[in-house]
Amino acid sequence: MKERVTFVEGKKIKKIVEVFEDEKQVEALKARATLxxxxxxxxxxxxxxxxxxxx
Incomplete structure (x- = not known):
């Protein structure tokens, strides 16, 4: 897991995002979600x- 910090209207908002090493894994998750x-x-x-x- 990697922490990503974004700014919305001057306020600091922290988001936790999962980092995928493999692009195929991301595509498989998208395909599964669609199914x-x-x-x-x-x-x-x-x-x-x-x-x-x-x-």
């Missing part, structure tokens, strides 16, 4: 469809 988002959306749509069928 999880798509899976959740698909589950929502399937749930909505089953509700409509039951009406």
């Amino acid at each position: 999880i988002m798509l899976k959740n959306r698909l589950e929502d749509l399937m749930r909505e469809q089953s509700i409509v069928k039951n009406i």
